[in-house]
Amino acid sequence: MQPLSTNRATVSPPAGADQPFIAARFACLALATVCFSAAAGLEGSKMGQPLVAALPGTLAAAALAYRAKPALALTPPLTLDDVSIKEAPGKGEGLFARRRIEKGEFVMDYLGEEMDDAAVNERYRDLIEARYLLGLRGPLGLDQTWVDAVNPEKSNLGRYINHGRPASLRKVRQRFPDRRLRFFAARDLEVGDELTFDYGDDYWLGRENELRE
Numbered sequence: 001m002q003p004l005s006t007n008r009a010t011v012s013p014p015a016g017a018d019q020p021f022i023a024a025r026f027a028c029l030a031l032a033t034v035c036f037s038a039a040a041g042l043e044g045s046k047m048g049q050p051l052v053a054a055l056p057g058t059l060a061a062a063a064l065a066y067r068a069k070p071a072l073a074l075t076p077p078l079t080l081d082d083v084s085i086k087e088a089p090g091k092g093e094g095l096f097a098r099r100r101i102e103k104g105e106f107v108m109d110y111l112g113e114e115m116d117d118a119a120v121n122e123r124y125r126d127l128i129e130a131r132y133l134l135g136l137r138g139p140l141g142l143d144q145t146w147v148d149a150v151n152p153e154k155s156n157l158g159r160y161i162n163h164g165r166p167a168s169l170r171k172v173r174q175r176f177p178d179r180r181l182r183f184f185a186a187r188d189l190e191v192g193d194e195l196t197f198d199y200g201d202d203y204w205l206g207r208e209n210e211l212r213e
């Protein structure tokens with residue numbers, strides 16, 4: 001887990017920061033395709049053998065390609081130089097752009113206290129009280145890690161991002177090397193635009209009356 005305090009670093013990320021990851025993904029896929037084609041093109045009538053031989057490498061390259069985007073090092077997260085915390089009518093406080101944020105730019109992760117089911121049950125008798133709690137499912141949805149950003153001292157600016165639909169941020173769920181939710185700009189944001197992500201329908205069950213899209 002990264003440091004949890006609100007990030008006030010002054011470094012601003014360059015625009016279009018997720019383009020290298022898209023390039024990496026395509027490069028890996030291209031490599032996988034080349035390996036596969038080379039193996040499949042080997043002489044002989046037993047096509048099955050080279051195909052089987054190429055399979056592990058192809059799968060590994062495809063997995064790497066799939067994971068490359070979120071797992072590679074990113075530009076620094078946005079700070080209070082780039083965004084501000086302001087009143088968002090009907091939603092409490094929210095996060096707003098202080099400068100133009102370009103589509104594809106890395107915004108930040110959702111950081112907070114990492115908890116297991118037992119810790120969550122101990123903290124909250126009813127999950128409706130858990131307004132800053134995010135569940136990150138593992139492979140096949142078998143286990144779940146919780147991130148609770150209720151404490152501003154143990155979370156980051158991600159806790160101020162309100163729900164929106166359509167959202168101005170795109171979510172990327174990272175599972176490797178650690179589990180986290182990352183935000184990228186889904187479109188160009190102008191100064192004053194609100195940063196939002198889609199919380200999902202489940203979040204609003206029992207809270208329907210509060211919702212302002």
Ligand SMILES: C[S@@+](CC[C@H](N)C(=O)[O-])C[C@H]1O[C@@H](n2cnc3c(N)ncnc32)[C@H](O)[C@@H]1O
Binds near residue numbers: 159164212213
């Ligand atoms: C993670 S917090 C977001 C930051 C919060 N607005 C604040 O002031 O700290 C989630 C809570 O914000 C409010 N909220 C977020 N998006 C909303 C929306 N679209 N409509 C109404 N309330 C919203 C709800 O109270 C929700 O439980």
